[in-house]
Structures are given as structure tokens and as C-alpha cells.
Amino acid sequence: TSVIANSGVPREKFVVVSGIGCSARLPYYTKMFGFHTLHGRAAPVAQGIKQVRPDLCVWMVTGDGDCLSIGTNHIVHLLRRNPEIKVMLLNNQVYGLTKGQASPTSPKGQVAKMSPRGTVDSPINPVRLALASGATFVARAHDNDGPYLEEILTAAQNHKGTAFVEVLTNCVSFNDG
Numbered sequence: 729t730s731v732i733a734n735s736g737v738p739r740e741k742f743v744v745v746s747g748i749g750c751s752a753r754l755p756y757y758t759k760m761f762g763f764h765t766l767h768g769r770a771a772p773v774a775q776g777i778k779q780v781r782p783d784l785c786v787w788m789v790t791g792d793g794d795c796l797s798i799g800t801n802h803i804v805h806l807l808r809r810n811p812e813i814k815v816m817l818l819n820n821q822v823y824g825l826t827k828g829q830a831s832p833t834s835p836k837g838q839v840a841k842m843s844p845r846g847t848v849d850s851p852i853n854p855v856r857l858a859l860a861s862g863a864t865f866v867a868r869a870h871d872n873d874g875p876y877l878e879e880i881l882t883a884a885q886n887h888k889g890t891a892f893v894e895v896l897t898n899c900v901s902f903n904d905g
Contacts, residue, residue, distance in 0.1 A: 743777055
């Protein structure tokens with residue numbers, strides 16, 4: 729929220745759009761306009777808001793499962809179109825909301841509830857996907873490094889075009905460490 733407070737943009741000009749999953753409740757914790765969408769549909773809703781109200785600062789908050797499973801096609805097209813939308817992907821490498829299933833970013837061999845012998849798929853690398861999709865701003869940070877994360881999110885806020893920031897997060901319940 730300090731990034732938003734220091735941006736010089738009035739709070740009522742911000743909209744936070746989220747999908748489904750561990751990241752989805754973030755709009756409820758902000759004092760801004762928010763929109764909680766269907767699973768995997770945050771990108772088209774964010775694009776629709778930006779098209780109708782280009783004066784608004786639109787942030788999309790999504791998770792590894794929401795964005796990189798059912799929403800993969802939407803994020804690819806958002807990144808290649810390059811509207812002025814800021815994307816914050818919270819990546820905990822697990823479906824924490826559904827109690828520990830492997831996600832598209834789970835490392836190969838990770839033991840999870842639905843893959844007790846370890847996952848067999850190679851993980852999606854969100855940064856590589858963003859770069860391959862033509863994103864004009866791509867960054868990765870860790871949620872435990874507050875000053876660096878704030879620096880990255882400030883740079884994303886100031887970027888003209890779509891900014892994609894992967895935030896590595898820890899799931900203490902299903903993927904601790």
C-alpha cells in the first residue's frame with residue numbers, strides 16, 4: 729500500500745482485480761475499488777476496466793494456479809497487448825486454497841496431496857512466460873524482502889504499459905520453505 733500512497737494518484741483512481749485462490753482476497757484488504765472475478769478471469773476483467781476507464785490505475789493480483797492454469801491464455805494475450813495494467817503474480821508453488829495440490833509452478837518431483845509420488849510435470853516459469861509473451865516490464869521479488877519488493881512494485885507502477893511482477897511467497901500450510 730505504500731507504493732500506492734506514494735504514487736501521487738488518488739486512492740479512488742485505483743482498482744484491484746483478483747481471481748480465485750490464495751491471492752484473491754487482496755482487494756478486500758485495501759481501501760480501493762476492487763473486483764473479485766471468476767477463476768482464471770482476472771486478466772480479461774482488468775482489460776475491460778482499463779478499456780472503459782483508461783483514467784484508472786488497474787492492478788491485477790493473481791496466483792500461480794489462477795493465472796498459469798485456467799488463466800494462461802488470458803495472461804499471454806494481456807502481456808502481448810501491453811495495456812497499462814500492473815500484474816502481481818503471487819507464486820507459492822501450490823494450490824493452497826484446495827489444500828495442497830500441485831500447481832503449474834510446483835517443482836518436478838514435489839510431493840503434494842494429489843501427487844503423493846511427486847509431480848511429473850515440469851513447472852511453468854512465470855518470468856520466461858512473460859518474456860516470451862512480449863511483456864515490456866518483468867521482475868521477480870520475494871515477499872520476505874520488503875524494501876526490494878517495494879522498489880520493484882514502485883517501478884512497475886511507474887512503467888508505461890503492462891508490468892508483470894512475480895512475487896515468490898511461502899505457503900506455511902502446504903509448501904513451507
